[in-house]
Amino acid sequence: MLTSQPDRPSQIAAEERMADIVLPNQSNGFGTMFGGDVMAMMDKAAAIAALRFCRQPVVTASTERIDFRTPIRQNEIIEAQARVVYVGRTSMVVRVRVYAEHPLLGDRRICTTGYFSMVAVAREGKPASVPMLSLEDEEAREEWTIGEEIHETIQARRSG
Numbered sequence: 001m002l003t004s005q006p007d008r009p010s011q012i013a014a015e016e017r018m019a020d021i022v023l024p025n026q027s028n029g030f031g032t033m034f035g036g037d038v039m040a041m042m043d044k045a046a047a048i049a050a051l052r053f054c055r056q057p058v059v060t061a062s063t064e065r066i067d068f069r070t071p072i073r074q075n076e077i078i079e080a081q082a083r084v085v086y087v088g089r090t091s092m093v094v095r096v097r098v099y100a101e102h103p104l105l106g107d108r109r110i111c112t113t114g115y116f117s118m119v120a121v122a123r124e125g126k127p128a129s130v131p132m133l134s135l136e137d138e139e140a141r142e143e144w145t146i147g148e149e150i151h152e153t154i155q156a157r158r159s160g
Contacts, residue, residue, distance in 0.1 A: 007129075008129060008130075008131055008132050009131045009132065010131060010132035010133070010134045011053070011131050011132070011133070011134055012133075012134045012136050013049070013053050013083050013084035013085070013133060013140075014049075014052065014053075014083070015081055015082070015083045016045060016048050016049040016052060016081070016082045016083065017045075017079060017080070017081050017082075018041070018044070018045050018048065018079070018080050019077060019078065019079045019080075020041065020077075020078050021075065021076070021077050021078070021103070022072055022073065022074050022075060022076050022078060022100075023074070024074060026074075027073075027074040030071070031073055031074045032071035032072060032073055032074070033071070033072040033073070033074070033078070035068060038068070038072065038078075038098060038111075038112050039063065039066065039114075041078070041080050041098065042063075042066075042080055042082075042096040042098060042112065042114055042116065043060055043063070043116060044080075045080035045081070045082035045094075045096050046060070046082050046094040046096050046116035046118060047060065047116075047118065048082065049082035049083055049084055049094050049096075050084060050092045050094055050118035050120070053084045053092065053130070053131070053133075054092065054120045054128075054130040054131060056120040056121065056122070056128050056130070057120070057121045058092075058118045058119060058120055058121065059118065059119055059121055060116055060117070060118055061091060061117040061118065061119045061154070062116070062117040062154055063114060063115070063116055063117075064093075064114065064115040064116070064117065064150050064153070064154070065113070065114055065115050065150070066112070066113075066114035067112065067113050067114065068111070068112050069110060069111055069112060069113070070100070070109060070110075070111045071111070072098070072100045072111050072112075073100070075103060076100045076101060076102060076103065077100070077101040077103050078098055078099065078100050078101070078111075079098070079099045079101070080096055080097070080098050081096070081097045081098075081099070082094050082095065082096045082097075083095055083143075084133060085115075085133075085140070085143035085144060085146065085147040086133065086143070086144050086146075086147020086148055086150070086151055087130050087131070087132065087133045088130075088151055089127075089129060089130070090119055090120055090127035090128060090129060090130060091117055091118065091119045091120075091127075091130070091151070092117070092118045092119075092120070092130060093115055093116070093117055093118075093147035093150050093151055094115065094116045094117075094118055095113075095114075095115055095143060095146075095147070096112075096113070096114050096115070096116060097110055097112070097113050098110070098111050098112040098113070099111060115146075115147070115150050117150070117151070117154055
C-alpha cells in the first residue's frame with residue numbers, strides 16, 4: 001500500500017453517481033439495453049470519478065472485469081456509481097456499478113460491474129501525478145486490494 005508522500009497530497013475518493021433512462025434506440029430486439037451503451041455510461045462515470053479525484057484531464061487506459069449480471073430493460077432508470085479505489089503514480093483504478101430500477105415500482109437491482117483504469121494527462125499529453133488515496137474504512141482497504149491486483153495485471157500484460 002502506498003504511504004503518504006510530501007509532494008502528493010492524500011484525499012478520500014467520493015462516490016460519484018449519474019442516472020439515465022433506457023430509451024428505445026438504446027435497446028436491442030429483446031428490449032434490453034445494448035452492452036456497448038452500458039459500457040459507455042460506465043466509462044463516463046469512471047472519467048467523472050477520476051477527474052473529480054485528481055482535478056486533471058483523464059483518459060481511459062483499459063477496462064477490466066466487466067460483468068453483465070442481469071439485463072437492463074427498456075424504460076428502466078439506470079444509475080452508475082463510480083469511485084476511485086486504487087491509485088498509482090499517474091493512474092487510477094475506478095470501480096463502477098450499474099443498477100437498474102423499475103420506474104413505477106422502485107424495484108432496484110445491480111446489473112453490471114467493472115473496473116476502469118484511468119490515467120491523468122498533463123497539457124503536453126504526458127501522464128501527470130495524481131494524489132494519494134486515503135483509505136477511510138475497511139471497505140476502502142478491501143477495494144484497494146482489488147484495485148492493486150487489477151493494476152498489477154495491467155502492468156504484467158503491458159510488459160509481456
